[in-house]
Amino acid sequence: MAPRTRIPGTERARLATSGAHATTLRRLTAQPGADIWKGNIFLAALLFALTIALAGLAAIILQAAIEGAPAFSIKLLTNGPSTVNPEEAGFRPALIGTLYLILGVILLVVPLGVAAAVYLEEYADGNRWWNRVVELNVQNLAGVPSIIYGILGLAFIVRGPLDLGFILAAGSLTLALLVLPTVILASREAIRAVPSSIREGSLALGATQWQTIRRQVLPAAIPGVVTGVILAVSRAIGETAPLLLVGAATFVTFNPSFLGDDGYSALPVLIFNYASRPQEEFRVLAAAGVVVMLVVLLAMNSFAIWLRNRYEQQW
Amino acid sequence: MEARDTIGAFGSVDEARPATILEAPSPRYGEKLIKWVLAACALLSVLTTTAIVVSLLVPTFDFFTRDGVGLGEFLFGTGWAPTFQPASFGVLPILVGTLSTSLWGMLFAVPIGLAAAVWLSEYASPRQRKVVKPVLEVLAGIPTVAIGIFGLVFLSPLIEDVFPFMVNVPPFSAGVAGLAIGLMIVPIIASLSDDAMRSVPGGLREAAYGLGSTRMKVSTRVVFPAAISGIIASLVLAGSRAVGETMVVLLVAGASPNLTFDPGSSVLTMTAFIGQTATGDISTGSITYDTIFAVGSLLFVITLALNLFAIRMVRKYREVYE
Numbered sequence: 033m034a035p036r037t038r039i040p041g042t043e044r045a046r047l048a049t050s051g052a053h054a055t056t057l058r059r060l061t062a063q064p065g066a067d068i069w070k071g072n073i074f075l076a077a078l079l080f081a082l083t084i085a086l087a088g089l090a091a092i093i094l095q096a097a098i099e100g101a102p103a104f105s106i107k108l109l110t111n112g113p114s115t116v117n118p119e120e121a122g123f124r125p126a127l128i129g130t131l132y133l134i135l136g137v138i139l140l141v142v143p144l145g146v147a148a149a150v151y152l153e154e155y156a157d158g159n160r161w162w163n164r165v166v167e168l169n170v171q172n173l174a175g176v177p178s179i180i181y182g183i184l185g186l187a188f189i190v191r192g193p194l195d196l197g198f199i200l201a202a203g204s205l206t207l208a209l210l211v212l213p214t215v216i217l218a219s220r221e222a223i224r225a226v227p228s229s230i231r232e233g234s235l236a237l238g239a240t241q242w243q244t245i246r247r248q249v250l251p252a253a254i255p256g257v258v259t260g261v262i263l264a265v266s267r268a269i270g271e272t273a274p275l276l277l278v279g280a281a282t283f284v285t286f287n288p289s290f291l292g293d294d295g296y297s298a299l300p301v302l303i304f305n306y307a308s309r310p311q312e313e314f315r316v317l318a319a320a321g322v323v324v325m326l327v328v329l330l331a332m333n334s335f336a337i338w339l340r341n342r343y344e345q346q347w
Numbered sequence: 348m349e350a351r352d353t354i355g356a357f358g359s360v361d362e363a364r365p366a367t368i369l370e371a372p373s374p375r376y377g378e379k380l381i382k383w384v385l386a387a388c389a390l391l392s393v394l395t396t397t398a399i400v401v402s403l404l405v406p407t408f409d410f411f412t413r414d415g416v417g418l419g420e421f422l423f424g425t426g427w428a429p430t431f432q433p434a435s436f437g438v439l440p441i442l443v444g445t446l447s448t449s450l451w452g453m454l455f456a457v458p459i460g461l462a463a464a465v466w467l468s469e470y471a472s473p474r475q476r477k478v479v480k481p482v483l484e485v486l487a488g489i490p491t492v493a494i495g496i497f498g499l500v501f502l503s504p505l506i507e508d509v510f511p512f513m514v515n516v517p518p519f520s521a522g523v524a525g526l527a528i529g530l531m532i533v534p535i536i537a538s539l540s541d542d543a544m545r546s547v548p549g550g551l552r553e554a555a556y557g558l559g560s561t562r563m564k565v566s567t568r569v570v571f572p573a574a575i576s577g578i579i580a581s582l583v584l585a586g587s588r589a590v591g592e593t594m595v596v597l598l599v600a601g602a603s604p605n606l607t608f609d610p611g612s613s614v615l616t617m618t619a620f621i622g623q624t625a626t627g628d629i630s631t632g633s634i635t636y637d638t639i640f641a642v643g644s645l646l647f648v649i650t651l652a653l654n655l656f657a658i659r660m661v662r663k664y665r666e667v668y669e
Binding site for chain 2: 056057059060075079082165168188191207270275276304315319
């Protein structure tokens with residue numbers, strides 16, 4: 033301690049600065065030659081890693097397309113599944129099941145998700161503990177594994193308090209709860225992106241808070257909300273694990289209905305069912321199913337990305 | 348900000364005047380009603396969490412009391428055979444199975460995801476970025492059942508040919524399942540780490556370039572450390588995804604509860620146990636039914652801890668730079 037006090041203040045500052053200067057230079061300044069080839073190797077490694085990721089994506093799509101090619105025909109869409117006759121088997125009841133499931137998800141998730149997002153962004157006072165609990169809760173729910181939602185569906189919706197039984201509506205409700213946090217988070221982001229000057233202008237003209245939200249904020253936030261909903265729905269289309277628990281595992285050969293209690297099927301569940309059979313013919317069928325699913329999802333995702341780029345507003 | 352200040356100024360003027368001028372002519376019950384309806388929708392998410400916790404806890408409680416499985420036996424037992432006679436309920440083999448597939452997945456995904464993020468944030472031109480980032484997002488949107496089939500039908504035979512020690516019981520292997528999971532979480536790491544690195548202020552980069560840094564030094568010694576809390580958050584979230592992944596392990600990891608980290612061995616994970624067991628028709632209140640929920644509770648606790656940690660780390664970097 034003693035020597036430190038002997039150095040005058042300005043001297044100490046000078047020492048500290050030059051020390052920091054030397055360290056920074058040592059760590060950051062390029063050493064000609066060595067750093068150029070090191071930098072090149074680094075960039076090569078980055079590009080190599082990126083290539084692996086993109087090649088993986090391409091391989092997933094190509095592998096499914098090549099493997100499933102022999103099964104491509106209109107039968108894939110019009111015929112029912114079969115355990116004995118893979119050449120004639122198709123995905124019709126599963127496709128219709130998925131369509132119904134998704135319809136239910138959209139009907140539930142859009143109003144609930146947008147309303148929750150509007151409350152959290154426009155009304156909630158972030159300093160109140162209950163609002164912070166809701167926020168944290170939504171963020172955490174977005175990361176809960178999908179199979180846990182399956183357990184929730186089994187214990188709470190299929191049996192337990194709601195006691196709906198293994199029906200399509202129960203599957204739809206489970207999937208809706210699963211993607212609800214995603215929709216809330218995306219809608220919140222879209223609402224937050226609307227500048228506050230617009231709200232203030234509307235309020236200054238005498239509009240009430242709800243009039244401001246309904247006529248100014250929500251219309252401006254629609255592209256973002258729609259993008260979020262599309263991404264959430266495309267996640268719901270591909271979700272398999274929770275549906276295994278809430279009854280979509282059965283081999284159904286007829287078209288399902290919302291409340292019919294004799295079983296339903298969904299596209300990814302049937303694909304999984306085919307894929308876990310050892311015979312080659314069923315694997316081909318599973319691959320063809322994957323292609324059908326990927327085509328739908330890629331179309332939806334591309335539309336969402338296009339929508340985001342097209343309507344992205346610079347305020 | 349400026350607009351807010353102006354309103355604040357008016358607010359103080361308002362206090363000086365008779366307040367009646369700015370008040371609404373009626374109490375506006377409709378406005379209040381709307382607020383409460385919206386709040387109820389937001390509250391639904393809290394109810395979802397409550398429902399998850401309750402539906403997990405009640406059968407788990409039965410599992411430990413009515414079915415008479417000891418907590419110590421469950422957490423530290425090394426034998427998992429819940430449907431055999433005599434049954435044993437040691438969760439360690441399937442816990443290690445989960446950790447093993449997640450570990451191999453992270454081992455593959457962390458370097459690749461981070462490299463992709465550094466490239467996207469520090470090297471890519473805006474045009475390259477505009478192409479590559481959506482493509483990675485598409486990879487994130489591929490259903491896990493498709494990735495599982497890819498692992499089972501393509502990766503597993505391929506790896507069996509090249510590294511036979513990776514696949515002991517073809518076509519099932521923890522290592523190959525990990526690889527497929529890795530492919531699934533690369534876009535999560537890449538996208539979230541890219542966000543974190545891009546929120547590092549440009550001034551830091553420019554200062555380093557001003558001192559004569561190369562792009563590599565700016566990336567590794569300035570931007571990467573400055574974004575570290577966001578990067579850790581992305582890794583933890585990816586880990587939580589890997590732990591909770593079901594379809595890939597159900598298809599590729601096999602179903603033998605082996606207590607090992609050996610990548611070539613076939614393992615049963617917690618999620619695969621739940622998925623596989625719950626598919627069959629099991630009656631409410633049977634011990635098998637309760638076992639699903641006990642395993643589910645453990646899985647929920649693990650992912651909850653990971654998620655909360657990641658949320659905290661994200662808040663940290665948002666506070667610093669935004």
